[in-house]
Amino acid sequence: MKKFNSFHLVDLSPWPIFTSFSFLSFALGVIIMVRSFNCYPFLFSLFLLLFSSFLWGRDVHREGCYEGSHNFEVTVGFKLGMIFFIISECFFFLGMFWAYLHLAEIPDVSIGGVWPPVGVSSFDPKGIPFLNTVLLVSSGISVTWTHHAMEEGDFKFSLVSLLVTVLLGSVFTMFQLLEYYVASFTFSCSSYSSVYFMGTGFHGLHVLIGSALLLICLFRFSYLLISPNHSVGFECSVWYWHFVDVVWFFLYLVFYWWGV
Incomplete structure (x- = not known):
């Protein structure tokens, strides 16, 4: 599809929605840890959050450094x-x-x-x-x-x-x-x-x-x-x-x- 603007249209990615749910589970894990002193849900949600953030950041790094997709308009948006x-x-x-x-x-x-x-x-x-x-x-x-x-x-x-x-x-x-x-x-x-x-x-x-x-x-x-x-x-x-x-x-x- 031809692009009629100067912004970078990202490919479909699972990491934004996955990271959002990871943040939600992280908050719930903190509540569980504070109320019942059970740290396992917190550690698991922390792992998911770090994992999804790493993969999302890897894709953004690839788009900017190797594909040259981060032009002036995109950086202003960032x-x-x-x-x-x-x-x-x-x-x-x-x-x-x-x-x-x-x-x-x-x-x-x-x-x-x-x-x-x-x-x-x-x-x-x-x-x-x-x-x-x-x-x-x-x-x-x-x-x-x-x-x-x-x-x-x-x-x-x-x-x-x-x-x-x-x-x-x-x-x-x-x-x-x-x-x-x-x-x-x-x-x-x-x-x-x-x-x-x-x-x-x-x-x-x-x-x-x-x-x-x-x-x-x-x-x-x-x-x-x-x-x-x-x-x-x-x-x-x-x-x-x-x-x-x-x-x-x-x-x-x-x-x-x-x-x-």
Whole structure:
């Protein structure tokens, strides 16, 4: 069939609908794991999600790098899609902040009428949370340097700077897990602990996703598959990482400093 527009018409693919159902099963797996402490549905749905995402990304990579289907109009569509996705994520975390501030402003009698609740020892904002803030801010600077060096044609510096960004994100994740390990409360202790683990946990999940995206870009950099004129995937990954930085800054102010 003759094409009467400049957009790329993708071939029929099972991965979008398969990935959608994988996301649904992943959410259900999280609920099952939290309520009944059964992690097998969660691990199975996580495997399906990673599997479908890998195959979908492989097809998109093939269309852009080897078939030359990603022209200017297609890349603009990718960028607009990423912008709308980040906006939807902003409203997702807005719900977390709304819940925290609402519960903090009107603490229930069942938790002692105070916030944090009686018996809950909140974290020192000058400890691990501050260190994690420094790590994420540093990673935001390093990934910006990566983008700038790529536009200047310095791919060696881009590779090193992007590697530093991935390492900083990995260290952040390890310190966040350490914070969970030494916490004096669990997910089901109170409304404070529930909203704390939901907010910081989902942010940690976004850090893992962002680290995985940047790690993929790192491999693409090493094989010279990214250039200033062919970098929409890397640019979207950088936007996502900056979004993760900004969300953590507000999480740090609200969850750790405010009301402690």
